[in-house]
Amino acid sequence: MDTVDFKEFLNEKNFCFTAQRLAVLNVVAKEENKHLSATEIYEALQEEHQGIGIATVYKTLRMLEQEGLLSKIELLDKTAHYEINDGAIHGHLICSKCGKIIEIRGSRARRSLELLQGDSNFAIQQGSVNLYGICEDCLRLQAYPV
């Protein structure tokens, strides 16, 4: 989503367009694969010498999530991490050892969730499917410690 679209988006929802909101959205989009936490977003924006308060980061993330632009993952460190919500059903395999996140997308993700859902009439929300475990690399290290 570019700046003009974002402006329009906020307008439609009766939110003000601000430099801080744009900066938060941009840093999450730019570091998409990193699934940044609030603190990491805050720090990234300090480095870009944009003085933004941590409270504003939290408020902005919550708003963007509620409005559907971002989705949140709870990692094992108990902090919330964010990614752009592209609307596609997908899951995350999260390594409990090293914290690596492997994204599972496409038909495999969809079919797997449908199977788990079964006949429960449960409406799974986007971006909320996380499996915790040990990734391949960490398994190898367990088997053959350095």
Add this chain to the structure above:
Amino acid sequence: MDTVDFKEFLNEKNFCFTAQRLAVLNVVAKEENKHLSATEIYEALQEEHQGIGIATVYKTLRMLEQEGLLSKIELLDKTAHYEINDGAIHGHLICSKCGKIIEIRGSRARRSLELLQGDSNFAIQQGSVNLYGICEDCLRLQAYPV
């Protein structure tokens, strides 16, 4: 697991058997389907007029989880909830509206996770598969509000 087995279990691992540890295990086992949090366990034990400290509850839960007797679920309220670890792979469908937890067990759970896992060589840990969404009852309420 009965008291004698628990005593033996602790003995083998060089832990002391204490009334507090037994009480915590028993309350989690008794309220199995409720997936209690540390605070709920603490309160349940106060009601049973057993003076246990909240710190002891936390320490005990962590120990029992590490030793494989309990497993932990992170719910949307960001607090940890506990259940007896029976070793079976299973998942939870957790309603974001009402907090209800639907357990998914058996071959459906296993096949679904295998599918999601795919060829990633990712070793899923027990009791760690949670899908967030809206349950049937809350969906109905959304469609036809009271």
Add this chain to the structure above:
DNA sequence: TTATTTGCAAAGGCTTTGCAGCAAA
């Protein structure tokens, strides 16, 4: 008796909130 556990109180980490000053519309 010795090693372990308990539990109070304090601290830690993430997140939210109150509010005065500031910016958007």
Add this chain to the structure above:
DNA sequence: TTTGCTGCAAAGCCTTTGCAAATAA
């Protein structure tokens, strides 16, 4: 001008930790 946003500081929660007293072995 009016409404909404920012950001500091303080507070709120859940959880962990330090340590002296109490308990298990």
